[in-house]
Amino acid sequence: MILAALLLATQVAAQDPRLERLDPDTRSIVAAIVDSAHGIGLPVEPLIQRALEGATKGAPSARIVAAVRRLTVDLGTARTALGTSAVQAELEAAVAALRAGATPDVLVHLRDVRRPPLTMALSVLADLVASGVPADSAAAAVLALAPKARDADLVEFRRAVERDIALGAPPAAATSVRVNAGANAISTQSSDPGNPATPRPRRP
Amino acid sequence: MFEQDDETTVERVIQHLRRPVAIDAGLDARVMQAIATAPPQRRRVRPLWPLLAAAAVLAAVLIARPWNRNATKADTLQFVLIAPQAASVALVGDFNDWDPARAPMQTAHGVWATVVRLAPGRYRYAFLVNGVEWRADPSAPAAKDDEFGTPSSVVTVGGRGS
Numbered sequence: 001m002i003l004a005a006l007l008l009a010t011q012v013a014a015q016d017p018r019l020e021r022l023d024p025d026t027r028s029i030v031a032a033i034v035d036s037a038h039g040i041g042l043p044v045e046p047l048i049q050r051a052l053e054g055a056t057k058g059a060p061s062a063r064i065v066a067a068v069r070r071l072t073v074d075l076g077t078a079r080t081a082l083g084t085s086a087v088q089a090e091l092e093a094a095v096a097a098l099r100a101g102a103t104p105d106v107l108v109h110l111r112d113v114r115r116p117p118l119t120m121a122l123s124v125l126a127d128l129v130a131s132g133v134p135a136d137s138a139a140a141a142v143l144a145l146a147p148k149a150r151d152a153d154l155v156e157f158r159r160a161v162e163r164d165i166a167l168g169a170p171p172a173a174a175t176s177v178r179v180n181a182g183a184n185a186i187s188t189q190s191s192d193p194g195n196p197a198t199p200r201p202r203r204p
Numbered sequence: 205m206f207e208q209d210d211e212t213t214v215e216r217v218i219q220h221l222r223r224p225v226a227i228d229a230g231l232d233a234r235v236m237q238a239i240a241t242a243p244p245q246r247r248r249v250r251p252l253w254p255l256l257a258a259a260a261v262l263a264a265v266l267i268a269r270p271w272n273r274n275a276t277k278a279d280t281l282q283f284v285l286i287a288p289q290a291a292s293v294a295l296v297g298d299f300n301d302w303d304p305a306r307a308p309m310q311t312a313h314g315v316w317a318t319v320v321r322l323a324p325g326r327y328r329y330a331f332l333v334n335g336v337e338w339r340a341d342p343s344a345p346a347a348k349d350d351e352f353g354t355p356s357s358v359v360t361v362g363g364r365g366s
Contacts, residue, residue, distance in 0.1 A: 046298075049298040053328065057354050059351075063352065066351070088325065089325035092325060092326045099349045100348055119326060120360055120362035127345035151362030152362075154362075204343060204345075204358075
């Protein structure tokens with residue numbers, strides 16, 4: 001009895017104090033999921049943040065638990081695809097790409113053609129789909145640019161596609177056109193002396 | 205005649221040189237005395253700066269850990285929301301535990317702004333207007349997987365040439 005109480009106390013003490021913002025029932029379930037994820041080597045910070053997002057937004061307990069549980073599963077899928085060397089940021093971006101419709105095979109292919117970190121490439125893929133680009137077109141575009149493009153090139157590519165879509169271009173066509181333009185720009189950009197050297201706060 | 209004089213002179217020089225040299229008996233004592241009383245030679249200290257420089261370089265490499273994929277550089281981002289009617293706007297997201305109290309935004313004529321420094325990663329965030337209204341960032345990609353029924357946006361900080 002005393003041992004059980006001590007174990008319980010130890011477990012509670014080991015819980016992340018930020019989870020105190022959850023109601024007790026939700027907190028205990030989320031803490032158990034977090035412990036399980038930690039036990040299999042998954043990053044737990046995304047799980048905690050998802051729970052805190054739900055708490056701040058006033059979501060019901062069941063929805064918070066479902067969101068955290070689903071994220072755990074997706075992080076596991078992402079890690080299987082990217083390998084155990086993938087860092088938290090890459091896994092989070094991979095989850096976004098998977099949820100956008102990219103297959104695990106796309107993640108594996110991306111890992112093979114681009115040196116890490118893969119965070120920006122995966123995020124751009126997810127963001128393109130969120131902009132209306134079909135998942136297969138977005139995946140093909142990112143895979144085409146990934147071997148040589150810098151992160152900044154990929155961001156600019158995404159913005160260009162979004163601009164074209166906003167101007168009325170069909171998303172798939174806009175993506176295709178910009179892939180070709182992006183490939184040309186990447187090959188000439190390295191000699192561009194106009195890149196600003198002084199970092200300024202950029203916009204998302 | 206001249207040859208005779210020369211030979212004589214050379215002979216005298218040879219004899220002079222062959223004469224044993226008489227050394228003062230106190231010479232050795234005086235030399236040793238001079239050595240004993242000479243000021244001590246300053247010991248030459250090897251400069252430490254090469255060692256210090258090497259240690260500094262090693263420390264910098266250990267701290268930066270360029271082989272560590274987590275140790276990529278952070279980025280400074282400016283978040284802006286135009287909300288002329290708002291009394292308060294907070295930026296909340298994965299980078300501040302979704303805590304509105306931690307990121308109140310400043311306003312100038314209805315333009316609310318704040319600057320946040322973020323490590324590489326993909327972050328979900330939203331603006332909380334007047335403490336009750338959730339708004340996505342119109343200038344950023346939308347979070348497609350919004351599981352809590354309110355709009356959110358995403359920002360990605362890369363680690364390579366971003």
